[in-house]
Amino acid sequence: MGYHAVERSGAKAGQLALVGGAGPIGLLTSALLKALGVTVIVSELSSLRRKKASDAGVADHVLDPREVDVAEEVRRLTKGRGADVAFECSSAQAVLDTLIDALRPAGTLVVIGIWGDRAAIDLFKLVVKEIDLRGAFAYVNSYPAVIELLGSGRIDLEPFVTHKIGLDGLIQEGFNTLIHHSETAVKILVSPSGKGL
Template structure:
């Protein structure tokens, strides 16, 4: 089968590799669509980061580069291993792409399995990936979806789950006012979750194209450019009592955006840092103290996929507007990575069909 293989910084190759063996307790998935994530771009430009370097295998997967990329994917079950009796061939599924040690409790009772030592991801640290035609995944991480969700849109369940977990971390409730800094893929999908939960969304974004996407897709109620207006003042004017937003989400890893959110929050508001920062950030500590703000981090998801899937199945979230391109493996670098690195305002999610059958 064909797969996109990560060898190192700037080195991704489309190669023929053996099909995976579906072992006991595993599910063989014929990949339909796989999204290109910002993490994949960081690995390509600046890595290895999550991907293990040659000669340095990941402590859980036991694999090192080259590895098959891709962790945002949907597909169809083509085989089930011994002991798997609750899924069947032909069923549509998505994957919660964790690589977690066998001694970690990954049940619904543990809301911290994603914080366990050496946690990593399928498609970044081994165990196959969605940028290969087929993958075998442990049953725990496979989530069935209704056929009412098109398989291309289903590939967005994984990044939507990132947004859902960030929403959970914020403690926001219906009727709250939220401000998001950054209308990139995660910012937009987070906004979709917030709107589904009855929260008013204000988007702060410099790019006119991204602001327009946020408004036209219906996931933002208001969108402002911080280069043109005082976003914090606009948020205060929109709030019911003039004191600011209840919650704020940082999705840029840019210091001025962080400063704007701290300013835009009401006293006792909650700031959730969603983006992964490549360097140190800072806070106006006086505002944090005098306004008694809560600052919370969030990483990936934990038991978030089932509820995210329900929101999509119920029609409360429409992933369709965020699928902005579809390509085959041969176009991965020129049509996929190059667009997202150099012309990222023009795209949200570019999906890859590893087999080419979806094109």
């Protein structure tokens, strides 16, 4: 999903991207952007996920939106210009609003998060800033390029794996963790045979 979203964004080396949310999709999107030579800023509430983004080296700046006005910080880091591209990976209204505010005029916003509720978009800001709004879903012929990136070592997924479980732990350690304690997990790998754990 992240690869297709980066393709849809048109992001290029030398640009600056803001990624809203550092779950599995946000972290992978950030890794792909870094592999392209894009400067990446990640905004995330979870301290575990901020640490993953920082430790994995997929972000140049990692922001806690409770501690800093993210849009203002992006403008400060870009000398008032704003982000070239932004990726909504959280399905949260506050994140969507922040990304629109942080984008430069004529910037591109790619929505990757799957929203359970209807989002509100400030169409006045969208029009006045001439923001290009795009959606990205699934993979759309991305496998060969992603396999090449992984095989070349330009992308390393291991830092994003927080849990490795056998099939017998699927409910308690897998689904329950993701549903009730998502702040403690990024990516959970399940081995049906229990091998490789």
